[in-house]
Amino acid sequence: MSLLNQRHPQEIPFLGVQPYQTMLSGNLTINDAVVEIIDLLVEVPAGFAQCPPHLHTWYELNYVFEGHMQTSFGGSMMDIHAGEFFLIPPGMEHAHAYEPNDPHKGACLRWRVDHGTAHMPVNTFSTYEQLNVLSRWKPGVYADEFGLGMLLTSCFENAKQKGTSFATLLQVVQAIFSITELSPERKRWTETETNSDHSLLRKVEIYLNDDQSYDVDVHRLAASLHMSYGHLARKYKKLSGQTIIDRMGQIRLERSLELLRSTDQPIQEIAYITGLSSLSYYSRLFKKMYGMSPKEYRDKGKEKE
Known part of the structure; x- marks a missing residue:
């Protein structure tokens, strides 16, 4: 849940885009999966102190490039610093807290994954199943040890030049695939699971x-x-x-x-x-x-x- 602050319309220097400007959106079919990229945008919540508890039906990736923010998944607040990220799968309750006068600068990527109509041969690798692994993602903060920030920055740069092109959408999906291969042991901090x-x-x-x-x-x-x-x-x-x-x-x-x-x-x-x-x-x-x-x-x- 992002809010546009009219007092800060200037471009973000390292990305060259305005806060909360949707850089791309569109659908991409890969084997038996249909990936809908809802939006990719820069988040700078200046003037806002919090985003109350809520949930949604899409995936949301939040990456912090500069500064820090706080997030909770139904429990205590976790600090997220520059070079760290977290993922919110569909149906996961969460809330955010910000520094109104010194907001973080980050990227927000939202997407959905559905079954495609393609019939896959028996014992064939399922793209849908690989992407759907993220639906079981556990709350936590991850340190970027494999270049996700660079991937997202490159996505912004390509979106500025080419808009919503097939190549740009494919690059965004590549970033999503990279998260599916991330080992759970790399979590810096994990939210203690509440009673289910x-x-x-x-x-x-x-x-x-x-x-x-x-x-x-x-x-x-x-x-x-x-x-x-x-x-x-x-x-x-x-x-x-x-x-x-x-x-x-x-x-x-x-x-x-x-x-x-x-x-x-x-x-x-x-x-x-x-x-x-x-x-x-x-x-x-x-x-x-x-x-x-x-x-x-x-x-x-x-x-x-």
Whole structure:
């Protein structure tokens, strides 16, 4: 999650590009894998102190060229210094902290990997499987001992000259492949793994609180956690005592309480804003949860005032 600071639009001297300017994006098919490069950009978070806990459905590589930043993966903050990097696979909760007045300078690369349509002969090397190894990446900080920084710098230089060309995309994928061959023993610091059940509940909670749409895409949520929806639904119900859909309804009702208390917006509009499909469904769900209608709740609040 990157934020553009308008006070620092100047180019980064060693890369010759502006902060948060997307240098390239595009798709590349290699054997049985389709790699989507979402973006490659320079990150200089001047003026910002933190990025709150969140997760996403793509891979994100962060490399620090100058200065330092901090990152956590659901636990304590880790320091990342110049010449170090970390990788965030899909579904991994993380947060960042910055020095607002002395920000680090780094590179951020985001990508997705999907199965291609090509039929591979039996016992043939699978590009998809090699790239998908990164989905099991453990939280930690890596020292750049094999030239990843130079590879990324070269990608920036080629992107400036050629834009989103096949050669440039292939070079970016080469950088991704190089990470798959990195030995886990090279980690400088590894985040202590939290209880897996607690971590799962936390990730689902973040996803549901971020989702503002009418229909929760539970299959997308399950995919981001590398689980089938059936397995996720059963595990979540066992751990929390309620279904994912019930929890989503509860979150939306809680949002509506604040709007009923603090605004004079029509109740039908509140149902729409909070992502509930209709006024009748909202009223029925509200009464089931709180024992009264939204109007009765609002009127009671006004009587107290």
